[in-house]
Amino acid sequence: MMPVHKVLEIEKKVIKKKSISGQKPGNDEAEKSDSEVEGYHKEPGGEDEEWFHPGGKTDERSPKDGQEAHTETGGDEKRPQKEEVSLKKFVPVCVDKNSGMYVFMIVPMPMQLFYLCSKIYKNQYEFRHPNIGKPGLVDTLTIKEVALYLLGNPTKLSYTKYLEIVERMKWTSVSASSTFYKIEDGYCRISEDEYLTEDLLFVDESAINMVKKFLLKALEEKEYISLLDFDDFSELPEIGYEWNAFLLETIVTKYISELKIISPDYKDRRYQRSFIVMCDLGIESYSELVAYVFKNNGYISLSEGRFLSFLVVNGLAYKMIPKEIGNSEYFKVEKEYYVLI
Numbered sequence: 033m034m035p036v037h038k039v040l041e042i043e044k045k046v047i048k049k050k051s052i053s054g055q056k057p058g059n060d061e062a063e064k065s066d067s068e069v070e071g072y073h074k075e076p077g078g079e080d081e082e083w084f085h086p087g088g089k090t091d092e093r094s095p096k097d098g099q100e101a102h103t104e105t106g107g108d109e110k111r112p113q114k115e116e117v118s119l120k121k122f123v124p125v126c127v128d129k130n131s132g133m134y135v136f137m138i139v140p141m142p143m144q145l146f147y148l149c150s151k152i153y154k155n156q157y158e159f160r161h162p163n164i165g166k167p168g169l170v171d172t173l174t175i176k177e178v179a180l181y182l183l184g185n186p187t188k189l190s191y192t193k194y195l196e197i198v199e200r201m202k203w204t205s206v207s208a209s210s211t212f213y214k215i216e217d218g219y220c221r222i223s224e225d226e227y228l229t230e231d232l233l234f235v236d237e238s239a240i241n242m243v244k245k246f247l248l249k250a251l252e253e254k255e256y257i258s259l260l261d262f263d264d265f266s267e268l269p270e271i272g273y274e275w276n277a278f279l280l281e282t283i284v285t286k287y288i289s290e291l292k293i294i295s296p297d298y299k300d301r302r303y304q305r306s307f308i309v310m311c312d313l314g315i316e317s318y319s320e321l322v323a324y325v326f327k328n329n330g331y332i333s334l335s336e337g338r339f340l341s342f343l344v345v346n347g348l349a350y351k352m353i354p355k356e357i358g359n360s361e362y363f364k365v366e367k368e369y370y371v372l373i
Contacts, residue, residue, distance in 0.1 A: 162203065175203055175211045189219050189227040191301070213299065220286065221278045224302075233286070235271045240287045242269045247284070247291060247308060255325060256294070257308040258347030277304040284308055294321050297356045307348075319360035322348055326372060333371040 143161075150159035158165050160173035170177040182197050183189070191212070198208040219227035246267055250257055265275035273279055281304070284291050295306045296318040307321060315321050325346060334342060336353070343349035358365045364373055 162207075163201075175201075175207055176214050179211065180215065187229045187232050189215070191225050191227075212301070216301075220282045222273055222282060223276055223278055230286070233282070235283065235287065239269045239271045240283070243271075243280075243283055244288050244290070247288070251291075251308070251310055255309065255313065255328065256321060259304045259306045259308065260347050260350065277306075281306050281308075294318055296354055298354060303350070305350075317360070318354070319357050319362050322357055323360075323362035323372060331372065333366075333369050336368045336370065339370040 146159070146161055146164075149157075149164065153159075158167050158169075158173050163173045163175065163178050165173050165178065170181050178201070179194060179197050180186075182201075183193060194212060194215070195208075198205075203211075216227065218229065220230055220233045221227050222233070247257065259277040259281060262277050262280065265280075268275055268280075271283075281293055285293055290311055292309050292311045292315075293306050294309055294315060294317065307318075309315050309321065313324075315324060322343070325348065326342070329342075329346075331342070340349070340351075340353050343353060344351070353370075357363050358370065362373055364371050
């Protein structure tokens, strides 16, 4: 059964437009016929020709077929028109709490409603767009603080559960994405979906040494280890967590000081895009790593297509050339060629 919404009948004033001659409909002079106005005569090309409006075009000298010349009528005053308007479009605002008197205000936009409420209820609630909350509920009413509060300030964080909160609160995808990057800073990522607080993540020292030994040996044969396609997890020891590229990055960052994680500037938490290099190599950015490998392979310039193939084959990119490479201090793009600077 469809829900029934109350409606209000409101008066709608219709403003009568003036005619070309400046007269309002209902004006005695305008209502008189041509014969009643002494000396009044209209002919094509005359001063009053525009009185006719055939389809809005004044270059036509007569009304269209089947269409009467435009005339203004008036006389009897009409009652104000009434329209049915759903109460959903109105917001009740209390004017006098003692008498229970309310007025209805039309507030069509969420932003307007937010700021209206912030004025009316500023002594009862805290307002920080897009959130409204009880005073003292969180330190600051940011999306990050509200999200962590609703998640129960967890020691084990799930991105899937975070998205459920986002949907519940109707935060925009842009705000939700940028906020989660801030939340991540206080956690260690252990899988595609899960995070732990830094104090909760513990790995035995002997296991760390085995991981370190394996990675250092691998870096004797190549300049970097790409985590885009890393799958040698069978060579790593048991540490109490299921191995994956995100966990390996966390282990390197937290426990192995001789190694460094290099990541592109563009962040996308869905994919692992990081690289492991020796700290002694002195590389500080993704673009610098690409230039280092490019030069060591004997290249100076490549066409856009061949450059993409170079990145994919060497595990430096997926299916696209990151824009930051062409905008970096290590490459320039000339006539669809990537040239080493």
